Amino acid sequence: MHFGPHLLLxxxxxxxxxxxxxxxxxxxxxxxxxxRVVNVAHGEFFMLGAVLAWAITTAIGGHPALGFLAALVIxxxxxxxxxxxxxxxxxxxxxxxxxxxxxxxxxxxxxIQQLALTFYGPEARPVEPPFSYRILLPWFGYSGYKLxxxxxSALLLIATWLVxxxxxxxxxxxxxxxxxxxxxxxxxxxxxxxxxxxALGAMLAAIAAVLIVPISQAHYLMGQDPLLLxxxxxxxxxxxxxxxxxxxxxxxxxxxxxxxxxxSPTLAKIIATLLVAMVLVFRPQGxxxxxxx
Amino acid sequence: xxxxxxxxxxxxxxxxxxxxxxxxxAGAGLAMAPGFVRYSQAxxxxxxxxxxxxxxxxxxxxxxxxYEKTTAAAxxxxxxxxxxxxxxVEVIIEDDGTDPGRxxxxxxxxxxxxxxDIVFGTLFSHVVIGSAPAAGEAKMPYFxxxxxxxxxxxxxxxxxxxxxxxxxKSQIKSMAPWIAANAGKKVTQIFPDFAFGYDHRxxxxxxxxxxxxxxxxxxxxxxxxxxxxxxxxxxxxxxxxIYHVMVGPAVLTFVKELGEFYGSNRPQLFGFIxxxxxxxxxxxxxxxxxxxxxxxxxxxxxxxxxxxxxxAYRAAVGIDDNGAAVGDPKDVSTxxxxxxxxxxxxxxxxxxxxxxxxxxxxxxxxxxxxxxxxEFAEGPEHPQGPKxxxxxxxxxxxxxxxxxxxxxxxxxxxxxxxxxxxxxxxxDYTTQAx
Numbered sequence: 001m002h003f004g005p006h007l008l009l010x011x012x013x014x015x016x017x018x019x020x021x022x023x024x025x026x027x028x029x030x031x032x033x034x035x036r037v038v039n040v041a042h043g044e045f046f047m048l049g050a051v052l053a054w055a056i057t058t059a060i061g062g063h064p065a066l067g068f069l070a071a072l073v074i075x076x077x078x079x080x081x082x083x084x085x086x087x088x089x090x091x092x093x094x095x096x097x098x099x100x101x102x103x104x105x106x107x108x109x110x111x112i113q114q115l116a117l118t119f120y121g122p123e124a125r126p127v128e129p130p131f132s133y134r135i136l137l138p139w140f141g142y143s144g145y146k147l148x149x150x151x152x153s154a155l156l157l158i159a160t161w162l163v164x165x166x167x168x169x170x171x172x173x174x175x176x177x178x179x180x181x182x183x184x185x186x187x188x189x190x191x192x193x194x195x196x197x198x199a200l201g202a203m204l205a206a207i208a209a210v211l212i213v214p215i216s217q218a219h220y221l222m223g224q225d226p227l228l229l230x231x232x233x234x235x236x237x238x239x240x241x242x243x244x245x246x247x248x249x250x251x252x253x254x255x256x257x258x259x260x261x262x263x264s265p266t267l268a269k270i271i272a273t274l275l276v277a278m279v280l281v282f283r284p285q286g287x288x289x290x291x292x293x
Numbered sequence: 294x295x296x297x298x299x300x301x302x303x304x305x306x307x308x309x310x311x312x313x314x315x316x317x318x319a320g321a322g323l324a325m326a327p328g329f330v331r332y333s334q335a336x337x338x339x340x341x342x343x344x345x346x347x348x349x350x351x352x353x354x355x356x357x358x359x360y361e362k363t364t365a366a367a368x369x370x371x372x373x374x375x376x377x378x379x380x381x382v383e384v385i386i387e388d389d390g391t392d393p394g395r396x397x398x399x400x401x402x403x404x405x406x407x408x409x410d411i412v413f414g415t416l417f418s419h420v421v422i423g424s425a426p427a428a429g430e431a432k433m434p435y436f437x438x439x440x441x442x443x444x445x446x447x448x449x450x451x452x453x454x455x456x457x458x459x460x461x462k463s464q465i466k467s468m469a470p471w472i473a474a475n476a477g478k479k480v481t482q483i484f485p486d487f488a489f490g491y492d493h494r495x496x497x498x499x500x501x502x503x504x505x506x507x508x509x510x511x512x513x514x515x516x517x518x519x520x521x522x523x524x525x526x527x528x529x530x531x532x533x534x535i536y537h538v539m540v541g542p543a544v545l546t547f548v549k550e551l552g553e554f555y556g557s558n559r560p561q562l563f564g565f566i567x568x569x570x571x572x573x574x575x576x577x578x579x580x581x582x583x584x585x586x587x588x589x590x591x592x593x594x595x596x597x598x599x600x601x602x603x604x605a606y607r608a609a610v611g612i613d614d615n616g617a618a619v620g621d622p623k624d625v626s627t628x629x630x631x632x633x634x635x636x637x638x639x640x641x642x643x644x645x646x647x648x649x650x651x652x653x654x655x656x657x658x659x660x661x662x663x664x665x666x667x668e669f670a671e672g673p674e675h676p677q678g679p680k681x682x683x684x685x686x687x688x689x690x691x692x693x694x695x696x697x698x699x700x701x702x703x704x705x706x707x708x709x710x711x712x713x714x715x716x717x718x719x720x721d722y723t724t725q726a727x
Contacts, residue, residue, distance in 0.1 A: 006526050013523050064577075122354025126545050128577040134553055140525070143553045216519045216546045221352070225519065261523040265515055 005139035006261065014257020015250075016146050016215070019153035020208045022249035024226045025233035026160060027204030029245045032234065034177045034197045037091060037101045041108035042205055043227030044116075048079050049206025050218040051116055054125045065130035072210050076203040083202030087195050096194065109223075116220040129214035149211045156207060157246060164242065173197060232272050236279050238289020248287065340383040341376070341645070343368075343638075344403030346414040346424065351391025352516070355571035356416050356627050360438065361386065363631040364414070366609045367638040377642045378650060385409060393423025400424045404431035410653060411436060411641065416630060418443055418488040425449040432727070434659055436641060438633035440464075440567075440590075442492045445688035447720025451727060454663055454687045457637030458590060458630065459680075459714060461492040464693050466500045467714035468588060471695055471707050473504035476561040476586065477533025480506060483524070484538045486513040493538050493565075514539070521547045525554045534561045539568040545578060552581030562586070566593070566696075566703075570627040573617075575701045582698045586706070589694040591632040591677045592616075593625075594702045606635060606676035615702070632677045639674035640666065640682075640689075657727040663687075664723055681711055685721040690714055 028042045052075035057067030086108055094100040133144035164170040175183040176193045184190045205226070216222070233252055237244030252272055259268040279286060345364060348357030364384060372381050385407050389396040396415065403409045404427075411434040415421055418441035425443075428435035429450035436454045437444065442462040444455040472480070480501060484490035490513060498508040510529050514521065521543075528535065539547050547568070551559075562585035574582070574593075593616030595607065610631070611619045618624035640663070648655060648662035664684035671679040680691040690711050696703040 009526060010523060013520065017520070117350060117354070122350070122358065123571055124543065124545060126576050126578060134556060136556070141553050141556045142522075143550075215549075216543060222519070225517070257523060261526065265518065265523075 002139070005137070007258070008137075009140060009142070010258040010261040011254065012142060012146070012257075013261070014254035015150050016253075017256055018250045018253025019150045020212045021226070021229055021233055021253050022157055022246050023153055023208035023211075024205045025230040025237070025245050025249050026157065026242065027201035027208075028230045029234045029237070029239060029241065030204070031198055031201035032239045033241070034173055035091075035096055035194050036098060037096055037198070038098070038105070039198075039201065040102060040105040040227070041086075041112060042105075042201070042230060043223030043225075044109050044112040045079050045083060045202035045223075046205040046209045046226045047116060047218075047220060047223035048082065048112060049075050049209030050127075050213040050222060051120050051220070052078055052206070053210045053213045054127050054218040055120075057127050064128035068127070068130040068210075068214070071127070072207070075210050076206040079206035080199040080203040084195050084199040087198040091198065092191065092194070113220060113223070120218075120220060122220065124217040124219040126217045127213045143215070145214060149215070152211055153208070156204075160204070161242060169196075229272075232276050234286075235276050236287060238286025241286065241288040244286055244288025338380065340381040341378075341650075342407065342409040343382060343384050343641070344400075344407055344409035344412040345384050345386045346389050346396060346399050346403075346412055346420075347386050348391045348416060348420070349386075349388035351389075353391035353417050353420075356630065357388075357391075359571065359627040359631045360414060360416065360634050362626075363610050363634040364638065366611070367635040370609060371638065371642060377645050389415060389420055389424070391417050391420060393419045396420040396424035397427040400427040400433065400435065401431065404433050408653065409433075410650075410656075411659070413437075413637065413641070414634070415439060418492075421453075422449070422488055425453045428452045432656055434656055434663070436637050438630065438637055440630065440633075441489050442496070443488065445683075445686045445719070447686055447718075447722055451660060451687075451722045451725040454640075456640040456663065456666070456669075456680075456682055456687070456689045457635075458633035458689070459691045459693065460688050461489070462496045462716060463688075463690050463714035464588060465493065465496045466716055467693050467709035468695060469497070469500035469506075470504050470713070471709070472534065472536070472563055473501060473506035476563050478506040479529075479531055479533045480508050480536050481510040481512065481528050481532040481534070481560075482508055482536045482538075483512045483514060483528075485516045487516055489567075490538060493536075497536065508536075519543045519546065520550070522550045522554060525551065528560075532560045534563055535559075536563050537568065538565040544568040545572060545576060548581055549578035552578065555581075564588070566590075566629045570629060571625050573623065573625050574698060574703060583701075585698055587696050587698070587703060588629075589696050589703065589705070590629040592694055592696060592703065592705050593628040594704070596705050600671065600676070602671065602673045602676040605673055606632065610635070636669070636675050636677060636680075640669065643674075660727060679711065683718060685723055686718045687722055 024046055028039060031037055031039045053071040056071040056074055060067040060070055090104050091101055094104055129145040131145065135142045135144050164173065172188050172193055175188060176190055180190050233245060233248045237248030255271065256268045259271060347361055348354055368382050368384055376382055387399040387402060389399045400412055403412050412428060413436045415437055416439050418439055421437045421439045422443050429452050432452060434452050438457050439455060440458050440461055442460045443449055444453055445460045482493065482497060484493045494511055501508060509532065510527060512524055512527050514524060564587050566587045566589050595614035612626045612628065613619050615622065616626050616628045644659055644663040644666060648658040650659050666682045666684060669675045669680040678692045680689045682689045692711060693709040694705045695707040697706045
C-alpha cells in the first residue's frame with residue numbers, strides 16, 4: 001500500500017482510539033480533579049459498561065440498533081448506580097484519603113473483575129453494531145460504524161463541556177474542585193457532589209465501552225488497557241483539566257495509530273510512556289494543568 | 294500493575310509474637326483435624342492424586358473450563374471402570390491464571406502441599422515453558438496438553454510429556470502439502486508474538502518450501518492486542534493465502550476487521566481453530582470466514598463418518614452435534630484441543646499400570662514406563678484417532694483434520710496421515726538423568 005492511503009488508515013485508526021480514550025480519560029480526570037481520588041477501578045467500570053451492553057442487547061433482541069440504543073442509555077445508568085454505591089460504602093468511609101482510596105479502588109478493581117468472571121464468564125462475547133455499513137475507499141474498506149464512534153464521542157465531549165461550563169451543576173462541581181472547604185462553607189453539599197462526580201466518571205467510561213464494544217468484544221479483562229492509557233492521557237494532559245485530557249487523548253491516540261502502523265505497537269507504547277516520564281520531569285502539572293496549590 | 298514501591302510487600306510488616314503464635318496454633322489445629330492423615334497408613338487404598346493445572350482465569354479461561362469438563366468426564370469413566378491399579382483417581386485443581394510465574398508456583402504447590410502423584414493439564418505454551426523447570430526440580434511427572442513444539446524440541450526436561458496431542462511442528466508439516474495444493478502458493482502469516490506463534494513462524498516456511506510454495510510476509514501481533522486494522526497494510530497485495538493463528542479474546546475483532554478491510558475480494562484464508570475455540574462460528578461478523586479453512590485437532594461438529602468411540606466420547610463430555618454444551622447451544626466447546634485431556638489421562642493410566650505404580654516413590658518408574666510406550670490404538674481411550682508415541686522426545690503424533698466453513702458449520706474436507714507429520718528428532722530426553 002502507498003504512503004498516502006497507509007497514513008489515512010493509520011490516522012483513522014488513531015482517531016477511533018482517541019475518541020474512546022478521551023471519554024474514558026475524562027471520567028478519570030474528573031474524579032481526580034474534583035475528589036482528589038485516583039480511581040484505579042476506572043477500567044473496571046469501562047469493562048462493566050461493555051459487559052452490560054452485551055447483556056442488554058442479548059435480552060432485547062430484534063434489530064441490532066434497538067438493543068444498542070437501549071444499551072447506550074441503560075448500561076451507563078447501571079454502572080453509575082454501582083459507582084455511587086461503591087462511593088457511599090467505601091470511599092466516603094475513608095474520608096477520601098488519597099492513599100487509602102488508592103488501595104480501596106485496587107480492591108474494587110479485583111472485586112468487580114472477579115464478579116464479572118463469575119457471572120459473565122471468561123469468553124469474549126460480541127455485540128452487533130447498530131448498523132454495518134462498509135465504506136469502500138479506493139485502497140481499502142473501512143467500517144462506517146468506527147467513523148460514527150468518532151462523531152458520537154465528539155458530541156459527548158462537547159455535551160460534557162457544556163454541562164461543566166454552562167450549568168449550575170457544572171458551577172458547583174467546579175467550585176468543589178477549586179476549593180472544597182470554601183464550597184462547603186457556601187452551602188454546597190460537597191458529599192453529594194462527590195457521589196455524583198464519581199458516578200459521572202464511571203458513566204463516561206461505561207459510555208465509551210458501549211461505543212467500542214461492537215468493534216472489540218466484551219471480555220472481563222478488557223479494563224486493563226484503557227486504565228493504563230487513561231492514566232497516561234491524564235498525566236500528560238494535566239490532572240483535572242478537561243481541555244488537556246482531550247488534547248492528550250488525541251495526541252496519544254493518533255501517535256499510537258500512526259507509530260504502531262509504520263513501526264511497531266510496542267514502540268508506540270514505549271513512546272507514550274516516555275512522554276509521561278518527560279512530562280513528569282519537565283512539567284509535573286501536565287500540559288494544561290495548573291500548578292497545585 | 295506492579296508494586297514498585299513495595300507498597301503491598303507483606304514481608305516488610307513486622308510479625309508480632311502474638312500473630313506468630315496465632316498462626317502456629319492454627320497450623321497445629323489443622324494438622325490435628327480429623328482426616329488430615331487419613332491415608333498415610335493405607336497407601337494401597339488411597340486415591341491416586343492428579344494435580345490439574347488449569348487456566349481458570351486469564352486469557353486461557355475458556356480453554357480451562359472445557360479442559361476441566363473433559364478431565365472430569367475422563368476421570369469419571371476411569372473410576373467407574375475400576376480406577377488405576379485398583380485405586381480411585383482424584384483430581385485436585387489449581388488455577389494458574391494463564392500465567393507462567395503462577396504456573397510454576399502451582400506445580401510447586403502440587404509437589405509440596407498437595408503431594409500429588411503427577412501434574413497434568415495446561416495449554417498455553419508460555420505457561421508450560423514456565424512451569425517445566427519447577428516440575429523437573431521436584432521430579433514431578435508433568436503431562437501437558439499444549440500443542441506447542443516445546444516438549445518435542447527436547448529443550449524442557451525428562452519429566453515433561455505431551456502424549457495426548459500432536460505438536461505444532463508436526464501439524465504444520467502434515468498440512469503444508471494440502472495448503473500448497475489447494476489454497477495457494479504465496480502465503481502471508483499472521484501469528485501471536487509469543488512461543489506458540491513462533492512455532493508457526495519457524496516451521497511453516499520450510500514446510501511450505503518443500504511443497505514449492507513460499508511465505509512472503511510474517512506479521513507478529515502482541516497477544517494482548519485489541520485492534521488489528523493497523524496491521525493489515527503489511528499484508529502484501531500478491532498474497533494468495535492468509536495463514537492466521539490468533540489466540541486470545543480479541544479474535545472476533547481480528548476476523549471482523551479483516552472482513553471490513555477486504556470485503557468480498559479476499560485472499561484465501563487458512564487458520565488454526567485455536568483462534569475460534571469456544572467461539573460460535575455463527576457469531577456476527579464471522580460470515581467473512583465462510584468458505585475458509587481451518588485446522589482442527591478433533592472436529593467440533595459431529596461428522597457423518599464419526600466412529601462409535603468418537604460418539605461415546607462426545608456424549609461423555611456432554612457436547613452436542615454442534616460442539617456446544619448439551620442444553621446450552623451458546624456454550625461452545627474447545628473441541629479441537631480438549632480431547633487431548635481425555636487421551637492423556639488414558640496414557641497416564643496405561644503407563645501407571647505398566648510401571649506397577651504405587652506412589653510418589655515410583656515416579657521415575659512412571660517416567661520410564663511412559664517413554665516405553667509406542668502406539669495408541671484408536672478406540673474409546675483414544676477417540677480422536679490412532680497415534681504413535683516417540684519416547685525419546687516425549688511427543689505423540691496423530692492425524693490432523695482440515696475443515697471448511699460451510700453453511701455455518703465446520704466440515705472436515707481432509708484428514709492427514711500420521712506419517713505426513715513425522716520429523717527427525719531434535720534430541721533425546723532418555724539420556725537425561727532421572
